[in-house]
Amino acid sequence: FIAATQPSTNWHLKENTRDHHTSKFSSKELIVRRGQAFVVTFNGIEQPEQNLTFIAETGPKPSKQAKTQATFGISSTVSKENWSAVLQSTSSNSASIAISSPANAVIGRYKLSVQSTSSGSSSPATLGTFVLLFNPWSSGDDVFMSNKAECEEYVLEEFGIIFSGNTHHINSFGWNFGQFQGDILNICLSMLDRSLNYRQDPATDVSHRNDPKYLGRVLSAMVNGNDDQGVVLGNWSGNYEGGKSPSSWTGSGEILQNWKKSGFKPVRYGQCWVFAAVLTTVLRCLGIPTRTITNFSSAHDADGNLRVDEFYDASGNHLERGADSVWNFHVWNESWFSRSDLGPSYSGWQILDATPQEESGGIYQCGPASRNAIKEGDVDLDYDCPFVFAEVNADCMYWNYDPATGKKTLIFSKSTTIGQFISTKAVGRDDRVDVTSDYKYEEGSRKERDIFKKARKKLGLEDKFDPTAPTPKEIEQKPDISGKFKVAGPLEVGKDLNLILVLANLQPDVKSVHVNMTAWSTVYTRRPVREIWKDSISVTLSPEEEKHFPVKISYAEYQQQLTTDNTIQITALCHVEGGIQVLVQRDITLDNPAIDIQVLGEAKVNKEVDVEVVFTNPINAEVMDCVLQVEVQEVPSSCYQKYINQNIDMDDFELNTEMTQNFLLAHSFKPAFHLN
Template identity: 90%
Template sequence: LTGLSTNWHLKENARDHHTSKFSSKELIVRRGQTFILTFNGTEHPEQNLTFIVETGPKPSKLAKTQATFGISSTVTKESWSAVVQSTSSSSVTISISSPPNAVIGRYKLSVQSTSSGSSSPASLGTFVLLFNPWSSGDDVFMPNKAECEEYVLEEFGIIFAGNKNHINSFGWNFGQFQGDILNICLSMMDRSLNYRQDPVTDVSHRNDPKYLGRVLSAMVNANDDQGVLLGNWSGNYDGGKSPSSWTGSGEILHNWKKSGFKPVRYGQCWVFAAVLTTVLRCLGIPTRTITNFSSAHDADGNLRVDEFYDADGNHLDRAADSIWNFHVWNESWFSRSDLGPSYSGWQVLDATPQEESGGIYQCGPASRNAIKEGDVDLDYDCPFVFAEVNADCMYWNYDSTTGKKTLIFSKSTIIGQSISTKAVGRDDRVDVTNDYKYEEGSTKEREIFKKARKKLGLEDKFDPTAPTSQEIDQKPDISGKFKVDGPLEVGKNLSLILVLANLQSDAKTVHVNMTAWSTVYTRRPVHEIWKDSISVTLPPKEEKQFPIKIPYTEYQQQLTTDNTIQVTALCHVEGGIQVLVQRDITLDNPSIDIQVLGEAKVNKEVDVEVTFTNPIDVEVTDCVLQAEGNDLLRGILEIELWLRHLGGQIIGQNLFSCLSSGTTQFQSKIHAYPCSKFC
């Protein structure tokens, strides 16, 4: 066999294997399914042919990274096989099938003739083999076709953020089929610690989605292995990009490769989760992002989070534990043969570096069913994920002079609220809280919590830092809450009302210390914005309201890119116990209005008008309008502009045009005009 040329039937195979969205000249197919190829240069196409497929370094049959197979009459499901479809005088068309548990990755395909006695195979070329959620034999099989479309083929998604009282959302361009993303994903596997330590064994395990999911959860963060993204929660993003400025995974992954695989700066939880979604969908593992509001970071593994406040109501950053306004992780769909069928389905993976697992920063896969049932003794990282959605909270008053701490109150119903993901086929929010735990506060939920503590050996363990039963049983004399009394928008004054109610039948004198701090979304305090104190007498069984106004000018310079403010009132009740009133505020950015002018047609220019109104009464400069869209824009479009204060006149209007074929054109050069609106 010499001078062979191969026709990979790219279009037909891509259609049959749901890989048409890849822009590649290389064959990309899914395991457990047949693909067609034709090769010529054979003098006797009916002669006995033997095929060899191999992947990774030192391929072997023992490691299942090499297979040798001849022509058979029918497809063999359990192993690699080849069936002749047709022959001509100089070519043969073969149907090749891979087993549903084949190692995924890039393969070399060779052929040799056994009848000619030739010992050296002829190369037919390379192809890429991916997981196959459309194949019932695959560990990632997803029977619902609409879900397959959403969780494998959809390139655009919605990620939810904000806080439990104010959920907002933003779009993300996963772009798993963009040029070179597949190659970057394959190279990511080859740069993992597992591969560096033992490449042969690592590649042999790439048939297993739970193994790959765990490896890639480590590779998306840069903490141990020069992975993709460097995390930064400081509020200062010098030397890189603010995590909130990313709009898609493509730019991040391309930057990682272009830099020589140096970590991209910077990421936070939703960026880590979005990039992991891109990588896993690209490889064929159904994956989605999950947002958990009031998410616990239980650093010491006792299923409890402790928060500390001083006498003035300032939130102290002294505990390893924390409660994040929200946290984003991933769910991937695959079976758990290691645990049993009841734990198959959605598995939690988390690429955000929070706590080490197995000595490195990786997390999961933790069976979502195991989390709900409190089976925290199962692999992997179930106790950490369980705490994220169902830990108990302890709020303490801490005296830095004496080192004494006093429990203000404890609560079991704060953590894990409005757990959210994008709906299938729609941009709506779906609440999946009930898939992670039983109804909060119910008898069943408390039973599961106690079961989890017992499995972790915490039930009877003495904890010197735990509150006493006397502390827990204390009942407050008053209650309080913050009500929002105006728009929650950047550029607007923040108006709140502190509502205090006397729960007793005698008057109560209360001294209230109030503070407001800008925070990052993990609720770590960054800058003090405002403070005040009042003393009030609350008549028996009565309620009083105290308006609070924080002008924009007072928080403008201190606000982080997360737009989050924590407002706290620590109430010292004469003759009674302290009461903590606390609220996390997330401010919305001003809206950007996008309108398509005219009819949008494939391969035709379309005018798009983008309108943004400056919400504040001062001129803003150094602004950039950034637009990104699959198959509409080549890369990311950035337009520099500056805006005068409100009331300025619209001086000009600019339009940019997009071609559906993937190119970008401008009708006119874009200038930045001093006006209240930029269009």
């Protein structure tokens, strides 16, 4: 029986959060995972074994049919299929009860109530609220991950490494996911309640929140600011007035907090790694194992024909023509869950992409696409498999285009350019792991080409007439010369850029070649921004001769033209007398100046620690308004825990932070210098 007074509830936060891997959340509210019992003690309850009924409900219109309301009494054993309560112990006026949810329960914030059916009371007593999350430690959950180290990495790890750069020069930088910070869980739940699906039909939307593929797709839409006033607004213009440069963010917490503080207006600005990092934060917070993936030479196939077209004029300038593009790198997410809709062979890692590139189902969202489906060319499966397949395995067509006549001529095509060095952070280490072989078979192999043909056939492209496609004769043409750019010096901001153009005659007769060279500053999507340099040379190549031509672009020439991405594209369009044109291209990413950090003296608990930051100006000019971004971290011996973002003026640098460990780690430090 329930006593006359309102019963009080002891949620046993310490014990329950320890057992449910939720102790990192800084919350006074109980946070547990589905498919696993949690113990609650109720005070003010007499004879709990007699006719007590518990009610757990979530969402605006809870119902048993929608599985957003559960009514259950005390039973002798735990039920795997339904909510259940098992009496653990009793004492005077109190009872400890183990409450279990099914492994496929709807996640979210629940209200728990209790009612005595024998007392004649019709009004249940509210016991309080708790939050239920996905449970990758439970074998019955769709997100179950048998490898415990991977659970630690992909759900509990708050700090990560994201890879960037290009195929010639892979960089990495740290990111503070911060999924357990202050109000982040509440913000993640509010994201779900602000989605288009929730606005259209709240009760139905909440009833689908037991399904990780549903939530992943909804959140891939909500992380970008298109369509639904989501979290981050994308900007690839190179001009970030009215917001922050995407490269200046170092963690998700500030972004999510700013979104809430602004009244849920999109935060300005983000690019692919920001969208992917924020989505990682949200999904890990909700309990879905998630990691970031970087694809180098990533195709954006806008017209869905599994090929990307790039255009150049007679001078070698890269033209913005058509919606297709090839990005130096692109970052998306993989989340781990089963695919009951597709079958067990398509379970495991699923690709989600929050970067707003193409609409899917009428809004900017992408995935979840089964990674296994991508590798096998099963592009007819849900969701967005053709787009993801093209990102890693499209054929690339390079055209010479004459704006005056509208005529285009195929320079060459290549099937091995797209999707290289697909990378993610190693489990428990900061190393780069190459997962390219998980996305496709060996590039250029018969198996890979057969899969490509299979994908085209599934999309009805195999025999489809395309008036813009190159003719077999164009594709079969072989060049008389080959060329490449070699780096001949440091690739650092503030230093001159020295390259060597290498041209080789592949034929047994003399070849006359006229070469038009250009260099443009670009953003990482390879969109040209400003011309930096151009030159032309005429050369004669003896039979099978190789010649080297030095190319120098001084710092003074690119200083004012460089974007914050520090990227330059240099091309040489070679007009061979009596032969076909040859395009030589290289994308350059310049490193920022080096920074050295030293901890001075001994770092002690609860004591200030002095840190020396050494930066040497690499140029013969005064630099103004430099900003140093620092991540400071409390680090237990087993894992990273907490990063603190600080913007510090270099003219008055002083770092004061209360340390809860006896050392400081300057780890994967990401500086952001803008040398004006």
